[in-house]
Amino acid sequence: MKVLVTGTAGFIGSHVAMRLLDRGDEVVGIDNLNDYYDVGLKQARLDRFRHDPRYTHVHADLADRDAIATVFGQHRPLRVVHLAAQAGVRYAAENPHVYVSSNVTGFLHVLEGCRAHAVEHLVFASTSSVYGANRAMPFSEHASAEHPLTLYAATKKANEQMAHSYAHLYGIPSTGLRFFTVYGPWGRPDMALFLFTRAILAGEPLKVFNHGRHRRSFTYVDDIVEGVIRCLDRPPTADPAWNGMEPDPALSGVAPFRLYNIGNEHPVELLDYIRCLERSLGREAILDMLPLQAGDVPDTEADVSELRRAVGYVPQVSVEEGVGRFVRWYRDYYRA
Known part of the structure; x- marks a missing residue:
């Protein structure tokens, strides 16, 4: 089938595109x-599959209403995986308008x-960031997520509500996936694993916020992709018993709409994550212990029981193995 994937030069988007192409879909x-x-890293991700005859690339901004309408009109995809967004929790403090333009206006154009x-x-x-001020662990989709702590999280919460309204008004089956701290090869340079690896290899101190007491449901990218594909193949329906x-x-209940957590159910403390990285690199980190950053959530823990029931989702890659795979990729890509 023909699938439109937004953000195919991105971390998760490039992995999803490759997986769809590998199974024979047109992307x-x-x-x-x-x-x-x-941008060189983004180009390198695309280079892994952009010459596949079943892949068509469109260079366009989601905020460009006419461009996105043209893509849908010309290609008429059967299904859509929307992964493009302005990412980064703290960057929103510097460029809030970019987040609203990409994550809200851009998503509206996809819905249209x-x-x-x-x-x-x-x-x-x-994103798991929508849980914000919620402290009930593990995070459950059935709990309220009405108090995001960052603009990034607020835009993602807005996406959930926009998608539900379109599902209700126009019958568009929609599934939202709340990602929990995704890591792995071809990841984003602004994320912790990338930053820590670069610092350790350079002999520089790691900025460790909250004194390393964060607990996160670190989730390997292949496990995320598996969940995305499984969900894509099972459109939700409205609940006739509502x-x-x-x-x-x-x-x-009133619309063909579902929200799922997608992540690893076994959270790991940040200091243990760093120790995994030290073992994989064969080097010891220099730790600069710092207080909790504004907007940071101290802990995340994913309850994925609903996704397991719906599509049989069970993450397979341990943090130790996943960090090791990332380090091998990093050394190869950067000749480090």
Whole structure:
């Protein structure tokens, strides 16, 4: 089938595109290759599959309404995986307008494309950051997520609500996936594993916030991709048994819409994560212990029982193994 994937030069988007191509699907990819981080890395990700005859690349900005309408009109995808977004929690403090333009306006244009061309399933990326001030662990989709602590998280929460409204009004089956701290080869240079690896190899101190007491559901990228593909193949339906009572935050009942956590159920403390990296690199880190940053959530822990029930999702890659794979890729790519 033909699948439109946004953000195919990105970390997760490039992995999803390759997986779809490997199984025989046709992929139309959108990316504007912005300079938020190294464009050369984005080009290198694309180079892994852009010459596949079943891949078509479109250089476009999601905020460009006419360009996105043209993509949908020309290619008429059967399904859509929306992964493009302005990422980075702290960058929003410097460039808030970019987040709203890309993550909110851009998502509206994707929804409009799905509506105009009767797309049979939209899978879109949300984030565990939407849980914000929620402290009940593990995080559950059935709990409230009404108090995000960063603009990035707020834009993703807005995406969930926008998708639900379109699912209800226009019958567009939509699945939102709340990603939990994804890492692995071809990752983003602004994320902790990248920053820590570079610092250790350079003999520089690591900035360790909250004195390393963060606990995160670190999730290897291949496990994320497996969940995305499984969800893509199972469009949700409205609940015919819904009785008009208060809807559940995860499924609503009135629309073909679902929200799922997707991540590793076994959180790891940041200091243990760093120790895995030290073992893989064969070097000891210099730690600069710092207090909690504004907007940071001290802990995340994913309850993925709903995704397991729905699609049989079970992460396979341990943190020790996943960090080792990243280090091998990093040394090879950067000749480090």
